[in-house]
Amino acid sequence: xxxxxxxxxxxxxxxxxxxxxxxxxxxxxxxxxxxxxxxxxxxxxxxxxxxxxxxxxxxxxxxxxxxxxxxxxxxxxxxxxxxxxxxxxxxxxxxxxxxxxxxxxxxxxxxxxxxxxxxxxxxxxxxxxxxxxxxxxxxxxxxxxxxxxxxxxxxxxxxxxxxxxxxxxxxxxxxxxxxxxxxxxxxxxxxxxxxxxxxxxxxxxxxxxxxxxxxxxxxxxxxxxxxxxxxxxxxxxxxxxxxxxxxxxxxxxxxxxxxxxxxxxxxxxxxxxxxxxxxxxxxxxxxxxxxxxxxxxxxxxxxxxxxxxxxxxxxxxxxxxxxxxxxxxxxxxxxxxxxxxxxxxxxxxxxxxxxxxxxxxxxxxxxxxxxxxxxxxxxxxxxxxxxxxxxxxxxxxxxxxxxxxxxxxxxxxxxxxxxxxxxxxxxxxxxxxxxxxxxxxxxxxxxxxxxxxxxxxxxxxxxxxxxxxxxxxxxxxxxxxxxx
Amino acid sequence: xxxxxxxxxxxxxxxxxxxxxxxxxxxxxxxxxxxxxxxxxxxxxxxxxxxxxxxxxxxxxxxxxxxxxxxxxxxxxxxxxxxxxxxxxxxxxxxxxxxxxxxxxxxxxxxxxxxxxxxxxxxxxxxxxxxxxxxxxxxxxxxxxxxxxxxxxxxxxxxxxxxxxxxxxxxxxxxxxxxxxxxxxxxxxxxxxxxxxxxxxxxxxxxx
Numbered sequence: 001x002x003x004x005x006x007x008x009x010x011x012x013x014x015x016x017x018x019x020x021x022x023x024x025x026x027x028x029x030x031x032x033x034x035x036x037x038x039x040x041x042x043x044x045x046x047x048x049x050x051x052x053x054x055x056x057x058x059x060x061x062x063x064x065x066x067x068x069x070x071x072x073x074x075x076x077x078x079x080x081x082x083x084x085x086x087x088x089x090x091x092x093x094x095x096x097x098x099x100x101x102x103x104x105x106x107x108x109x110x111x112x113x114x115x116x117x118x119x120x121x122x123x124x125x126x127x128x129x130x131x132x133x134x135x136x137x138x139x140x141x142x143x144x145x146x147x148x149x150x151x152x153x154x155x156x157x158x159x160x161x162x163x164x165x166x167x168x169x170x171x172x173x174x175x176x177x178x179x180x181x182x183x184x185x186x187x188x189x190x191x192x193x194x195x196x197x198x199x200x201x202x203x204x205x206x207x208x209x210x211x212x213x214x215x216x217x218x219x220x221x222x223x224x225x226x227x228x229x230x231x232x233x234x235x236x237x238x239x240x241x242x243x244x245x246x247x248x249x250x251x252x253x254x255x256x257x258x259x260x261x262x263x264x265x266x267x268x269x270x271x272x273x274x275x276x277x278x279x280x281x282x283x284x285x286x287x288x289x290x291x292x293x294x295x296x297x298x299x300x301x302x303x304x305x306x307x308x309x310x311x312x313x314x315x316x317x318x319x320x321x322x323x324x325x326x327x328x329x330x331x332x333x334x335x336x337x338x339x340x341x342x343x344x345x346x347x348x349x350x351x352x353x354x355x356x357x358x359x360x361x362x363x364x365x366x367x368x369x370x371x372x373x374x375x376x377x378x379x380x381x382x383x384x385x386x387x388x389x390x391x392x393x394x395x396x397x398x399x400x401x402x403x404x405x406x407x408x409x410x411x412x413x414x415x416x417x418x419x420x421x422x423x424x425x426x427x428x429x430x431x432x433x434x435x436x437x438x439x440x441x442x443x444x445x446x447x448x449x450x451x452x453x454x455x456x457x458x459x460x461x462x463x464x465x466x467x468x469x470x471x472x473x474x475x476x477x478x479x480x481x482x483x484x
Numbered sequence: 485x486x487x488x489x490x491x492x493x494x495x496x497x498x499x500x501x502x503x504x505x506x507x508x509x510x511x512x513x514x515x516x517x518x519x520x521x522x523x524x525x526x527x528x529x530x531x532x533x534x535x536x537x538x539x540x541x542x543x544x545x546x547x548x549x550x551x552x553x554x555x556x557x558x559x560x561x562x563x564x565x566x567x568x569x570x571x572x573x574x575x576x577x578x579x580x581x582x583x584x585x586x587x588x589x590x591x592x593x594x595x596x597x598x599x600x601x602x603x604x605x606x607x608x609x610x611x612x613x614x615x616x617x618x619x620x621x622x623x624x625x626x627x628x629x630x631x632x633x634x635x636x637x638x639x640x641x642x643x644x645x646x647x648x649x650x651x652x653x654x655x656x657x658x659x660x661x662x663x664x665x666x667x668x669x670x671x672x673x674x675x676x677x678x679x680x681x682x683x684x685x686x687x688x689x690x691x692x
Contacts, residue, residue, distance in 0.1 A: 039546050427540055436541050436613035443610065 030337050031330040033369075036283050038276045038403055038430040045399050048326030048370030049315075049351060051336025056360035057083075060098045062090060065359045070131075070169070073347045074122040081354070081361065082120040082130065087113050089120065089128065089145070094347070102128075102145035112147075114139075119169035119181070131167035131180065138167050138180060138196075151178070154190055154198030169238050173245045181249075186235045188267070189247065203267035205233040205251055242299040246270070250294040250307060255284055259294045260307055260318075275323040276403070276430070281309045281316050292316070296344045302381035304374075308344040308353065313337060315344060315351060315364075320381070323404050325373050328364065329353065336362055349374055369398050376408065385412045403429045414438045419445060491519050498592045502633055506640035509592060510585050517584060520591025527594050528559050530601035539608035542619050562660075566590060569659035570638070573652060579642035589637030593630055600626035 033047040057065045066085025073079050078099060079092040089102040104113040119131030126143035132150075140148040153165035167190075169181035176194030179202065188201035217225060234256075240248045247263040248271075260279050262271035277283055281292025295310035303320025313331040318324055328351075330337050340357035349371065351364040366374060376391035389412040392405040399405075410425030411434055419442035426435040494514050498505030509515035532552050535545050567590055571583045581589070600622050608619050639649040 432541055432613060439541070440612045440614075443612075 029328070030332060030334040031328060034327055036277060036324055037401070040277065040283050043401050045326065045402070046369040047328060047367055048373060049328040049364040049366055052350075052363045052365040054335055054360045054362050055092070055096055057090065060092070060096060062098050062101060065090070067356055068354055068359065069116070069118045069356060070120045070343045071345055071352065071354050071361070072120050072122050073345045073352070074126060075124055076126070077347060079345070079347065079352070080120055080122050080128060082117055084114070084116050084118070089130070100145070102141065105139070105141055105145055105147040107147045119167065121170050121172055123172050124174075129170045129172055129178070131170045133166050133168055133183070136165050136167070138170055138178065149196070151192065151196035154192065156198045158200075159198070160187070171239045171241050171247070173241055175245075179239055179247060181236050181239050184235060186233045189236055189239060189249065202247065203249065203261065203263040203269065205236070207233045238296045240297050240299050248297045248299050248305055250297045252293050252295065254291045254293060255288045256280060259292070260297055260305075272321050274321040275318065277324070279307070279316070279318045279322050279324070281307060281314070282312065295342065298344045298346050300346045302378050304377060306344060306346065306351070308341055310341055313341050315353065319377055325377070325404070326370060336364070338362065369395070372398070376405075380408065385415060388412065405429075407431045407434070410434060410438070414441070490514070491516055495519065495523070495592055495595050498633070499595050502636040503640065506589055506592070506637045509588055510581070510641055515588040515592065517588060520588045523591045523594045523598065524560060524563055526598045527601070528555050530598050530605075531555050531559060533605050534601045537605050537609075539611065541611065541613045542608045542616050563590065565660050565663060566656065569663055570652070570656045573656055573659055574642050577648075577652060579644070579652075581641035585641045589641045590634065593633035593637050596626045596629035596633065
């Protein structure tokens with residue numbers, strides 16, 4: 001008994017000590033911020049975003065969410081959550097009050113329900129589009145939940161035989177064109193016109209195979225070939241629209257170099273990849289086990305976009321040029337971690353992540369570090385370079401390894417004509433293109449400054465040399481003359 | 485003093501007049517083994533300098549990966565491997581060169597590499613990306629010149645015809661590969677053997 005007492009005493013003391021010793025950061029997160037350097041090494045950074053609560057519906061008095069599959073933030077800030085397990089749509093306002101619940105709709109006097117819907121989209125005019133997956137249709141409702149129309153499987157001659165239509169994600173652009181991501185549809189994104197008629201497939205992923213596979217396929221007989229795995233392109237798994245009507249897509253492929261794509265209206269990938277590494281989540285230099293599996297992409301303001309990794313529960317945010325800005329999140333059971341993250345949304349500067357297994361929405365708010373990056377990016381995007389410079393400088397005080405900040409400052413200094421300092425910053429940020437530009441200007445500066453002096457020295461030296469050798473020759477000639 | 489002057493002058497003569505130069509090295513006794521070996525040393529130094537101090541626009545080396553010892557592995561080892569392989573081959577193929585001659589010819593042939601690498605260290609620091617083509621041009625030019633000198637050197641030292649020289653040089657590369665293979669085989673077998681002896685020792689020491 002005494003022993004147990006003393007042991008428990010020791011344990012108590014130890015816990016207290018460890019509690020006191022642990023660094024009590026303001027808004028500590030269950031994960032550590034990191035980023036990738038120019039060399040592809042992961043480097044620690046301050047956390048850009050920290051968890052700020054979870055929403056699971058119980059506090060709002062609507063019962064717990066059940067296997068929610070998707071959500072969407074409308075332009076007026078309302079959040080539409082597709083609560084698939086309960087077969088309803090829940091609409092939250094900015095303060096997490098429930099505005100309304102939509103539990104199906106009335107069509108021709110009959111009640112209809114959703115059957116495990118996977119995707120939701122809300123247009124500017126607050127019309128809701130739902131990818132009603134198992135019912136094989138896309139349903140359009142008004143904001144109040146009244147039935148407008150439903151769009152069934154696309155019909156066309158170009159659609160291959162055996163095509164199964166299970167819409168999982170849906171997006172609608174300004175012109176009313178509807179983009180549907182189908183499960184198992186490797187032909188691309190299904191594009192429908194405003195009336196819901198099939199117009200074509202968009203942006204098919206390219207087939208990937210290596211020469212070795214090709215060799216075996218060539219060598220095998222027809223029967224063997226039919227048993228072999230077919231080379232089919234990978235299917236898209238999510239889609240989002242940016243303000244210009246370009247589609248951002250993700251593909252679940254390990255070790256892919258371009259899992260995120262930005263498709264222009266013709267279906268070409270026009271994503272800018274100017275960063276140190278292509279936007280692809282974690283850099284898997286150590287093998288495919290480190291590779292991310294992206295499941296959702298969300299375009300924010302100023303050309304910034306974020307992708308959600310379903311494998312390690314991380315959110316990667318890139319700027320319009322493809323520079324990695326920050327990473328946060330992880331798998332786990334705590335607040336701010338996920339078990340099965342399925343959807344990512346952005347409301348203002350906050351991030352929302354929907355967890356299908358934990359049946360909740362996690363809210364993330366920017367720290368000072370994250371806010372600085374966002375502000376700097378905003379200033380840069382709107383052309384206020386000088387103000388952005390100040391933000392980058394503040395950022396460097398928090399994280400002196402931030403290479404993007406160095407590049408940002410370097411570019412501003414180059415514009416201001418401070419070439420020598422620009423060189424230093426651009427070198428720290430490994431931006432060879434701009435470094436070279438700054439160096440060219442700096443070289444010109446130096447040459448201009450020292451050209452006069454330099455030329456004078458050269459001419460004087462030249463004259464002196466000629467004169468000296470002339471004198472020496474004469475002197476030698478004299479000596480020779482004396483000898484003879 | 486005079487000797488030193490001779491020693492520095494000869495390599496440059498060889499550089500510009502390879503036919504006469506390599507002839508003089510061997511038959512007029514103008515070649516010095518010391519010079520050839522210091523060439524090797526200089527090349528190592530030049531390469532280390534280039535990797536460390538080349539200008540930012542052409543320097544893509546990860547500073548943590550730079551290791552001067554590695555240069556030995558990539559320069560000194562291949563050098564001697566070449567000499568040994570060439571010697572073993574040419575003794576069988578009626579070559580007239582002794583091992584010393586081969587080392588000397590190969591060493592003197594390194595001069596363009598040395599000069600241009602030192603030059604590139606300087607040039608790379610005053611060029612922009614747009615002018616980096618010069619850097620790469622000089623780099624490849626130096627390699628071509630080196631190969632040219634090596635070719636003439638081999639031809640002169642062994643008194644071969646052009647075709648035979650080319651064949652010999654290609655075969656030398658093959659022999660280098662074979663030597664490397666045998667070396668690896670030898671070391672891995674040695675490792676196995678040592679492992680075997682150690683395990684026997686351990687076994688016995690546990691029993692006693």
